[in-house]
Amino acid sequence: MTKIGAWIEMLKLGASVRGLKKEVRFFYRNSLINSLLKEGWFDFLSQPRTAQDVCDHFGYTDMQFLTRVLDVFTNDGVLIREDDRYRSAFPVEPQPVKLPRFFGAAMKQITLDGAASFPDRLKGRYGTFSDGMNLFNWDDTLGLELYERLRMSAFRFSHALNRRGRFLDVGCGNGTGTAAIWGYYNRRKAFGPGSKMEIYGLEPDEGLRSIAAEEFPVYASRLVKLDRSVIEGLKEYHPRFVAGYAENIPFDDEYFDMVYTSQVLHWCNGEQATKEMMRVLKPGGLFFGTESFHPSMDPYVELFTLVNEGAGGVIRKEDFERWVREAGAVSVGFATPTVAFKVIKKSAS
Ligand SMILES: C[S@@+](CC[C@H](N)C(=O)[O-])C[C@H]1O[C@@H](n2cnc3c(N)ncnc32)[C@H](O)[C@@H]1O
Incomplete structure (x- = not known):
């Protein structure tokens, strides 16, 4: 299903x-x-x-x-x-x-x-x-429907909306996706007194991160279709946008209940980033998202990725699965060609 x-x-x-x-x-x-x-x-x-x-x-x-x-x-x-x-x-x-x-x-x-x-x-x-x-x-591009569909496919595959807790969006870009995610949880009444839901966006690019922080109410009201005043009223539950790389996440071990990343891994050192995202995940936590694993990424597109500093390019599913298992995964699943993935970290015994 x-x-x-x-x-x-x-x-x-x-x-x-x-x-x-x-x-x-x-x-x-x-x-x-x-x-x-x-x-x-x-x-x-x-x-x-x-x-x-x-x-x-x-x-x-x-x-x-x-x-x-x-x-x-x-x-x-x-x-x-x-x-x-x-x-x-x-x-x-x-x-x-x-x-x-x-x-x-x-x-x-x-x-x-x-x-x-x-x-x-x-x-x-x-x-x-x-x-x-x-x-x-x-900033314009990350608002495309393509990114929304990728995001939704990851959420539907992982059932992340049934979970609550600390949520990290790694490589959140201009925060459009983070605002939409905030909206999904808000619709499910995840925010309010005693709420266990906290959303964080991690982004190394200063320009994109500033847009994410400044434009959150704008993106949220557009995507979530809520009045700006309602969104402002929920300020204490707004996402926090933090500077950092997927390979070196500035949070303690086992800090997050969910770690999500969409279309980011090929811009990183894949192994380091994957293991680092598993490190900050709690036992029993969910690591999920989307990535254009080999062979879904065209070789020309991969070349364009490699123009950027630090980009490792396309990753094979087999390698990804090995890395997450080495970092404590007990279950790993993939769906669709531009791949949605979900990983569950071993529970504390
Ligand atoms: C294609 S965008 C995807 C943005 C967002 N995840 C979305 O789906 O809308 C890729 C993002 O990865 C970020 N990025 C690149 N290298 C990264 C790294 N080493 N660690 C974390 N994020 C990185 C970029 O700055 C950019 O915001």
Whole structure:
């Protein structure tokens, strides 16, 4: 039953998963091709070249990342590899960049900025979430229905709304999701005198975290459809937004009854972040959320993730399951292709 609930949320997006994946793939692929075309890549690769030739010609320093980019193009048939040399498989022209359904204009800008930053990344200069205008684009993007459906699928799969206690939203971004979560519990009358419910958002990016703290009443009234004055009246139960990374959560062991994270793990060191989230979870507690585990994340999308500092990229379910079990999980479940997961930590005996 619970898996069906998670699926229903994803199906509400109204597109086949395969169709959507294809649109996303071409959007990222073509944006990257256009950016590297401007850099002169495909002219240079009209002759067979080694990765070292490419590094020397363009002044790149990160051979490991370059090899990943070359391999993604090779696996996709854009480049051909013969021995240790790569060359263009066809004369590469500017590609159409069509926005996938459910992506907004802001998401398009984030992707175009990401594509434009590949040459820098290949020279060892990483991006961050709120670089320049990206902050406002992320603020818009995190309000997309896509994120809401992912969140709802995780809640339906995990039955988190039947639980109460301290709740941590790791990598909460601009707090749109945290405000919605606050609304789910508020609707279930979880807040009031003697309430056991406390919601925390953890976010390393200062720009996004400030928006989360300042805009909570705005997002909550929009998402929860409650009057601002009612929301202000519940101030003592509002979420608290805290600075920190998933790999180093500034709370004691076993502090939270629930730890939730959605579309964050691939931006982190996956193993450290997963084990750290289990560390702050109480015995018997619930760790749940969503993540684009391998193979649900397209290899082009993963490359765009790796432009950011600290991002480890895609995680395999098997590794995730091993990490949570090493950190005390007694049960681990997955649902839907863009995966909802739920983990229960062993109870104190
Ligand atoms: C795609 S957004 C998802 C935001 C939010 N969870 C949601 O679903 O609306 C990814 C978030 O992960 C945060 N993030 C990136 N690296 C992180 C890390 N090492 N620890 C915690 N959060 C991180 C980013 O700053 C960003 O807010």
